[in-house]
Amino acid sequence: MAQAAGPATGGAQGISTPDLAQNGLEDAPKSTSPAGQSTLRTAPATKSAPTATALSATADGNQGLEVGLTATPLSAHAIELKSEITSAATPLTVVVDYGDTHSTVSQASGSQTLTEQHTYTELGTYTVKVTVTDSANNVVASNQLSVTTEGSDYTPYGPTRLLDTRNGTGAVASKVARYTSARVKIGGNGTIPAGVTAVVLNVTVTNTTSGGHITAFANGTTRPTTSNVNFAPGQTVPNLVIVPVGADGYVNLYNGGWESVDLIADVTGYFTRSASSGYTPLAPARFVDSRIALGAPKGQVPGYGIFSTQITGLGKVPASGVTAVALNVTVTNPMSDGHLTVFPSGQQVPTASNVNFTTGQTIANSVIVPVGPDGRISIRNGGWKSADVIVDVVGYYSPQSKGSYLPFEEPGRFVDTRDPDDDAYGPLAGRAYIYAPLSAPGQGVTGFVLNATVTNTKDAGFLAVGPDPSTGEPVAPTSSTLNWTPGKTVPNLVQTSTGETGVVDFWNQSDGDIDLILDVFGLYQED
Numbered sequence: 001m002a003q004a005a006g007p008a009t010g011g012a013q014g015i016s017t018p019d020l021a022q023n024g025l026e027d028a029p030k031s032t033s034p035a036g037q038s039t040l041r042t043a044p045a046t047k048s049a050p051t052a053t054a055l056s057a058t059a060d061g062n063q064g065l066e067v068g069l070t071a072t073p074l075s076a077h078a079i080e081l082k083s084e085i086t087s088a089a090t091p092l093t094v095v096v097d098y099g100d101t102h103s104t105v106s107q108a109s110g111s112q113t114l115t116e117q118h119t120y121t122e123l124g125t126y127t128v129k130v131t132v133t134d135s136a137n138n139v140v141a142s143n144q145l146s147v148t149t150e151g152s153d154y155t156p157y158g159p160t161r162l163l164d165t166r167n168g169t170g171a172v173a174s175k176v177a178r179y180t181s182a183r184v185k186i187g188g189n190g191t192i193p194a195g196v197t198a199v200v201l202n203v204t205v206t207n208t209t210s211g212g213h214i215t216a217f218a219n220g221t222t223r224p225t226t227s228n229v230n231f232a233p234g235q236t237v238p239n240l241v242i243v244p245v246g247a248d249g250y251v252n253l254y255n256g257g258w259e260s261v262d263l264i265a266d267v268t269g270y271f272t273r274s275a276s277s278g279y280t281p282l283a284p285a286r287f288v289d290s291r292i293a294l295g296a297p298k299g300q301v302p303g304y305g306i307f308s309t310q311i312t313g314l315g316k317v318p319a320s321g322v323t324a325v326a327l328n329v330t331v332t333n334p335m336s337d338g339h340l341t342v343f344p345s346g347q348q349v350p351t352a353s354n355v356n357f358t359t360g361q362t363i364a365n366s367v368i369v370p371v372g373p374d375g376r377i378s379i380r381n382g383g384w385k386s387a388d389v390i391v392d393v394v395g396y397y398s399p400q401s402k403g404s405y406l407p408f409e410e411p412g413r414f415v416d417t418r419d420p421d422d423d424a425y426g427p428l429a430g431r432a433y434i435y436a437p438l439s440a441p442g443q444g445v446t447g448f449v450l451n452a453t454v455t456n457t458k459d460a461g462f463l464a465v466g467p468d469p470s471t472g473e474p475v476a477p478t479s480s481t482l483n484w485t486p487g488k489t490v491p492n493l494v495q496t497s498t499g500e501t502g503v504v505d506f507w508n509q510s511d512g513d514i515d516l517i518l519d520v521f522g523l524y525q526e527d
Contacts, residue, residue, distance in 0.1 A: 012474075012505075014435050015423040017414050028073040033145035035068030035086060043138040062089045062137040067130050069145045075444060076151025076404040076525035078119040083130050086111050093133045099126035099147075108132070119527050122275040123149045123404055151404025151525060152197040152271035153278055154397045156324040156370035159202070159343060159352035162189060163253075163265035166207070175207065175260035176253070182263050183219060186270065187249025196245050198271040198407040198522070200368050202354055203253060204238040204264040205231050212257020217411075219246030223254055226411045226519035228451055230489045231257070236356045238339075240366040240493040242449050242521055244407040245270075266352035268368050269324060269397075271405050277323045278401035279524045281394065281447035281497035283466055284328065284479035285315045288379075288391035291332075300386035301379070303336065308345045309391065312375030317396050322371050324397040326495050329379070330364040330390040330480055331357045338383020345372030349380050357387070362483045364462075366493040368397075392479035394495050395447065403446045403524035415506075415518035418456075427513035428506075430459065433476070434516065435468055439502035444527040447497050452481060452506070453517040455489040461510020463492075467499025476507040486512070 040063070068084040083094060085108055092108040098118050108114060120126065129144040163170040163184045176182045184201070187194040205214055213227035221244070229239040243251050253263050288295035288309050295309040313319035331340055339353040355365045369377055381387055415434065417424045424434055439445035454463055462480035469475075482492035496504050508514050 011429070011432050012435055013424060013432065015415060017436055017438055028150050031071040031145050031147045033069040033143050035066040035084060035143070038066035038141045038143045040065060040139065040141050043133060043135065043140050062087060062134045062139050064088055065132060065134055065139055065141040067132050067141055067143045069128065069130055069143050071128060071145060071147045073150040074117060075527055076406050077123065077149055077527050078117060079147055081116050081118065081128060083114045085114065085132055087132070087134065089134050089137055093135065095131045097129045099128055120149050123151055123153055124274055148273055150273070151406055152273050153276035153404055154269055154271055154324065155276045156269045156397070157192060157267055159266050159268045159350045159369070160190065161264070161266050161351050163263060165262045175262050176255045177260045178255055178258055181252040181254040183250045183252055184265050185250055186245045186267070192267070192270055193272065194249055196249070196270045196272055198242055198244050198405060199251065199267060200269040201241045201243065202238055202266045202268065202352060203229055203241050204236065204353065204356065205229050205261050206236040206264065207262040208235055208257065208259070209233055210258040212255065212261070214263070215254040215256060216241045216243040217252055217254070218244040219248055219250035219252050221246065221409065223252070224411045226413055226451065227256065227453065227491065230453060230491045232489070238353060238356050238365055239491050240368065242407070242493065244409065277397035277399055279395055279397050279403040279405065279447065280401040281403070281495060281524065282316050282396070283497060284392045284394050284477045286390065286479055287311065287314060287393050288389060290388045295391065296389065300333065300388050301381040302386050303381060303384040306349070306378055306380045308376045308378045310376050311371055311393065315393065317393060318398065319375070321398045321400050322375065322396050323399070324368055324370045325377065325393060326395040327367040327369065328364055328392040328394055328479060328481060329355055329367050330362065330483065331355050332362040332388045332390065334359060334361060334383055334387035335385035336383045338381060338387065340389065341380045341382060342367045342369045343378055344370045345374055345376035345378045347372070353382065357383070364480055364482050364492055366495065395497070402526040405522055405524055407522040408520065411519055411521045413517065413519050415516060417515045424516070427456065428508045428516050429513055430508055430511040433474070433505050433507040435503050435505045437503045439498050439523070441500065441502055444525045445498055445502065445523050446526055447495060447524040448504070448520055449522045450494040450496060451491055451519040451521065452494050453489065453491040454482060454484050454514050455517065456515040457484045457486055457488055457510070458512025458514070459510045460485045461508065461512070464507040464509050465494050465496050466505055467497045468501050468503035468505050470500040474505050476509060480509070
């Protein structure tokens with residue numbers, strides 16, 4: 001089940017989507033410095049300048065010279081700067097210093113507003129200073145403001161358990177009641193700094209007695225209608241979540257089920273608005289398949305067995321500089337119940353789990369894990385009997401990568417084949433795919449963070465996700481994003497590349513119909 005199937009035969013269906021590239025900037029605050037904060041001074045003397053006495057007299061001609069500043073985020077790295085000049089004289093020389101060794105010089109004629117755009121190479125906070133010089137009257141007005149780039153870079157952390165309601169880790173030892181939330185402290189927890197913008201958590205729901213879902217969202221914001229983890233009675237289900245962090249440093253995990261549940265949250269990294277590791281998405285590539293001795297010894301991984309595999313220097317992953325890797329990890333043919341734990345090589349096995357499974361189940365989960373000093377990761381089979389393990393690489397984080405994350409304040413659902421008002425209304429047929437234009441070329445968008453949920457499944461199969469090719473007919477990726485059996489509802493986080501076209505394909509790799517639900521949580525942007 002966790003392998004490539006034949007080409008799609010059920011046809012393709014295109015859907016229209018909003019301009020998702022702007023969603024991450026809808027609520028981005030502007031930086032302003034009113035004209036009243038301008039500083040007025042006499043221009044410095046030059047060889048041809050008048051005497052000090054004459055200078056003071058001529059400066060009276062433009063004592064109202066001032067400039068107000070407004071900076072608006074345009075993308076993860078770029079701003080638009082408006083310099084509103086008030087002047088009784090012309091001409092004027094305007095110098096803009098962006099605080100990163102880049103500056104511009106332009107001319108103005110009296111009162112007017114100059115608009116410029118600037119892209120910062122590195123994320124961070126910068127002081128922008130604008131100087132307006134009236135040479136005829138020997139007077140200079142200047143103003144400045146602080147701007148912080150809107151994008152966020154990634155810092156690996158852990159894996160570390162922050163919440164376990166079964167034993168009181170991070171909360172009272174008590175199940176989370178229906179229609180209530182567990183709060184998880186992120187900013188200021190351990191060595192995670194305050195002011196983090198988003199966090200990567202592996203959220204596991206267990207001890208379930210009814211069906212339901214878990215929704216992760218920033219504390220202090222309105223709970224979205226999206227879901228991150230779906231579960232049935234008796235199930236233990238993990239799913240990776242990239243969720244914005246509230247201004248107070250907390251995130252909420254809402255129990256949308258009919259009965260109380262236990263929740264576990266393990267952190268593997270966080271995002272901040274300062275230069276760290278950017279993201280490079282890749283077309284999914286298989287690095288490990290224990291069934292065929294790819295990246296691991298041939299044969300099932302023994303119960304409680306551990307193996308390590310090389311990540312850096314293989315495929316399109318650089319040989320050096322990689323701090324973490326984004327994976328889709330699948331377990332298949334397990335001989336017992338259990339879980340997989342993925343962690344950097346050379347470290348002790350953490351208490352965190354990444355994939356939970358039952359006997360005979362094929363199930364996948366997204367994983368973001370730091371890479372060991374030797375460029376390898378390790379995987380432990382926490383079951384008491386053997387299982388096959390498959391690992392697909394979908395991207396990596398490094399200081400050299402330019403993709404910075406823009407989390408959406410309000411995650412949105414853009415596909416629900418169950419909804420009669422949706423472009424994609426109606427089940428997605430077996431061997432068919434949906435193609436979605438998520439961004440346009442030229443926007444600098446390299447990838448999206450999505451949650452894919454499959455429900456009302458008629459046959460066993462898997463979902464394959466990948467960028468649509470710029471030429472020729474699309475071919476389904478050989479990797480699986482999530483796996484299902486008939487009648488199951490299965491979610492999984494998807495970090496997908498947009499390729500050269502900005503169009504992403506979602507393939508139903510089974511012979512039966514499915515319903516597909518797609519929620520978007522953020523995007524990666526290079527500029």
